[in-house]
Amino acid sequence: MLCRLLARAGHHVVAVDCDSDPNLAANSGVAEEQVSAMRPLLDQSGGHRQVPSLRPLELLSEYGLAGPDGVTFVLGARVEKAGSG
Amino acid sequence: MLPETIVLADMEAGLEHLSWAGGTLRHADLLLVVANPQVKSLLTASRTIALGRQLGIPEIGLVGNRAGDDDRHHLEAFAGDHGVDLLGVIPEDEAIIRADRAGHCLLDMQPSASAVEGIEALAAVISRADARSRPRCTPFE
Numbered sequence: 001m002l003c004r005l006l007a008r009a010g011h012h013v014v015a016v017d018c019d020s021d022p023n024l025a026a027n028s029g030v031a032e033e034q035v036s037a038m039r040p041l042l043d044q045s046g047g048h049r050q051v052p053s054l055r056p057l058e059l060l061s062e063y064g065l066a067g068p069d070g071v072t073f074v075l076g077a078r079v080e081k082a083g084s085g
Numbered sequence: 086m087l088p089e090t091i092v093l094a095d096m097e098a099g100l101e102h103l104s105w106a107g108g109t110l111r112h113a114d115l116l117l118v119v120a121n122p123q124v125k126s127l128l129t130a131s132r133t134i135a136l137g138r139q140l141g142i143p144e145i146g147l148v149g150n151r152a153g154d155d156d157r158h159h160l161e162a163f164a165g166d167h168g169v170d171l172l173g174v175i176p177e178d179e180a181i182i183r184a185d186r187a188g189h190c191l192l193d194m195q196p197s198a199s200a201v202e203g204i205e206a207l208a209a210v211i212s213r214a215d216a217r218s219r220p221r222c223t224p225f226e
Contacts, residue, residue, distance in 0.1 A: 001192050001201065003093050005208035011215070012090040019097045029190030068193075076094075 004028055007069040014060065015067075018076040025065065025073040038065055042077035091215060100129070103136040111140040115214065117172065119148045122156035127163055134167050144214070146172035148207060153177060173207030175200055 003015035003024075017024035026035045041063055043050040054062060064072040096110070103110060110116065116137045120130035130147065137145045147167075149160040152174050164171040178200035184191040191198055 001190065001204050002208055002211075004190075004192055005201075005205050006091055006093065006212060009208055009212045010089070011212065014090060014092045016092060016094045018094050021097075024095045027190060029193050032188075068190075 001028065003071045004067075004069040007071045013069075013071045014064070014074060015071050016074045016076055020077060020079045022075055022078055025067060025075070028067060028071065028073070030065065030067045030073060034065060034067075038073070038075045039063060040075045040078045044077070044080060089215075091211070100132060100136060103133065103140065110137070110142065113142050115144040115146060115211070116142045117146055117148050117211075118169070119150050120160075121151050122149060122153070122159055130163075131167055134169060145169045146210075148172055149174040151175070151177045172210050173203060175203035175207070 003013050007013040015024055015028070025038065026032065041051055041059075043052070052059065052062070060072055060074070064074050067073045094110075094113070116133075118130050118133045118137070120126045134145055134147075147160065147164045147169050149156060149171065152160065153176070157171075157174050160174060161171050176199045178198055180195045180198035181191055181200050184194045187194065192201055195201070
C-alpha cells in the first residue's frame with residue numbers, strides 16, 4: 001500500500017518485490033492473472049542464475065508491470081523449485 | 086530522466102538480505118525497519134538497525150506495525166534508544182484481515198481504514214524526506 005500512497009503523493013514509484021515468496025503486487029491490488037504473468041528478474045532456468053544486463057529504463061519496460069496508481073511493479077525472484085537456492 | 090522516482094524494495098522478513106546477498110541494500114538511501122511492538126520483533130529490529138548501520142545505509146527509520154494506542158510511547162522510546170526516528174505507526178486493524186480474506190487491497194476495499202491512515206502518514210514523511218535528499222539522488226539515464 002505504501003508504494004501506491006507514495007505514487008498518489010506525486011512520485012514516480014517502482015516497487016520491487018525482493019521476497020522469495022513474493023506477494024507485493026498481489027497485496028497492492030494487481031489482478032491475479034497479471035501477477036502470475038510477471039517474469040522475475042533473476043533467471044533461474046539455466047545452470048546458473050542470471051540477472052539481465054539492461055539499462056534501468058529498458059529493464060523497467062521489459063520487466064515492469066503497470067499497476068494501480070501508476071506504480072511499476074518488478075519481481076526480483078521467485079522460488080520455482082525446491083533445492084535450487 | 087525521472088528525478089522524482091522512488092524505488093521501494095520489499096525485502097524478505099529476517100536478516101539474510103542484510104548479511105549476505107552482497108549487501109545489496111547498502112545502496113539504499115533509507116531503510117525502513119518494520120516491527121511489531123512485541124519484544125521478539127523489537128529484538129529483530131535492533132539487529133536489523135545494527136546491520137543497516139554496518140552496511141552504511143545513510144538513514145534508518147522505524148515503522149511500528151500492528152500497534153495499539155499504548156504502543157506509540159514504547160516504540161518512540163525504542164527508536165530513541167537506537168538512534169533512529171519513528172517514521173510511522175500503523176495500527177492493528179481488523180480491516181486488513183478482512184481485505185486479505187477477500188483477496189483485495191485494503192486501499193481499494195476500505196480506503197478509510199485506520200491502517201490506511203497510518204500508511205498515508207508514513208508516505209507523507211517519506212515524501213518529505215525524499216524532497217530533502219533529492220540533490221543526492223542520481224537520476225536514471
